[in-house]
Amino acid sequence: MPMTSKGQPMKYRNLISQRVNQISPSGIRRFFDLLASMEGVISLGIGEPDFATPWHIREAAISSIEKGYTMYTSNSGMPELRQELSRYLKNNYNLAYDPDSELVITVGVSEGLDLAMRAILDPGDEVIMPDPCYVSYPSCVILAGGTPIMVPTYQENNFEISPADIESRITSRTKAILIGYPANPTGAVLSQDKLTQIAEVAQRRQLLVISDEIYAKLVYGVEHTCIATLPGMKTSTILLGGFSKAYAMTGWRIGYAAGPRGIIAAMTKIHQYTMLCASIMAQVAAIEALKSGEASTNEMVEEYNRRRLVIVKGFNDIGLPCFEPKGAFYAFPSIKGTGMTSEEFSERLLIEEKVAAVPGSAFGQYGEGYVRCCYATSLADIEEALSRMKRFVAKHQAK
Ligand SMILES: Cc1ncc(COP(=O)(O)O)c(C=O)c1O
DSSP states (O other): OOBOTTSOBOOHHHHSOHHHHHSOOOHHHHHHHHHHTOSSOEEOOSOOOSSOOOHHHHHHHHHHHHTTOOSOOOTTOOHHHHHHHHHHHHHHHOOOOOTTTSEEEESHHHHHHHHHHHHHOOTTOEEEEEESOOTHHHHHHHHTTOEEEEEEOOGGGTTOOOHHHHHHTOOTTEEEEEEOSSOTTTOOOOOHHHHHHHHHHHHHTTOEEEEEOTTTTOBSSSOOOOGGGSTTOGGGEEEEEESTTTTTOGGGOOEEEEOOHHHHHHHHHHHHHHTOSOOHHHHHHHHHHHHHOHHHHHHHHHHHHHHHHHHHHHHHHTTOOOOOOOBTTEEOOBOGGGTOOHHHHHHHHHHHHOEEOEEGGGGOGGGTTBEEEEOOSOHHHHHHHHHHHHHHHHHHOOO
């Protein structure tokens, strides 16, 4: 153990910033450290496609490496990628973003979130977001010096965030509303009506909206609306998009932010000093994904939908009431009937039946009583996991 000059053991905690000490390691990662050592586990855990990146996308990157494209790109990203993205956003959202000033290519939506928060927050500024939500949302706000303000969401209301609940939490320090629908961990999609009401609150109270669109393409039988497309909202929305989920490109680490030029310029300033640019190989792959990845995405969505129907019915049949997720690739069944906390449930399920599911409490206080099960895994594994969980629930159903 490293010692101080006085021969005392170094107290690292005192050397770490208060901001970092304020956040805990992700509940998801902690849980997965536990299962890394086990064999024969069926994982409904990590939220990532079980498909490899479509071959034509991999091939585009391989061929660019062969041609020697191995250097830095412009800080904002390759002009060709920004032009392609601008076309994509026009075709998909009917929004015209200027490739030179309103787009920046990021290292995944993860970096986009971090940049957005650091670009807009001063110490003590508040960002309103749903609870439960993606684990990075509150931490990114805290790391940028801000305060996350959580709005409870409930299964009875389809885990939709309520515009009135947002409004009641607005203070003089509120800077932004952060939403991500289709949602992780619930699979909820926000109706256009709810989004219109949220847009109305944001405009009246002069707040920015940050919209995480990473699951925008993964919807089942419903339309997803991006809040930036509602009247007047393009100029007050930071749209964060990515390639990880729709094109099975988690390992490439590539995404983008689209928004008002002043904010994109501020985000790009941070990006140029911290990241410099996203990797050129990933950018070349992203161009190919945008140009001709749609058919592969549609095939994956069809397959996810088959699995979604099986897992949701399966949970309801075995006594874990499950809200029907209309997007992303997560089911979020209630485990309240077992009398266990979500952490106890997940830990015992892993040890007794070797099935990994993430405790809902990892996603916020209002995720307690649920577990997140990712169905981006084979149907055979889903069916085996359900049969193991049936046995587990029968054994532990609260008397
Ligand atoms: C809601 C949400 N946003 C962002 C991310 C991170 O995306 P990326 O791989 O583009 O950094 C994830 C990953 O699970 C997610 O679920």
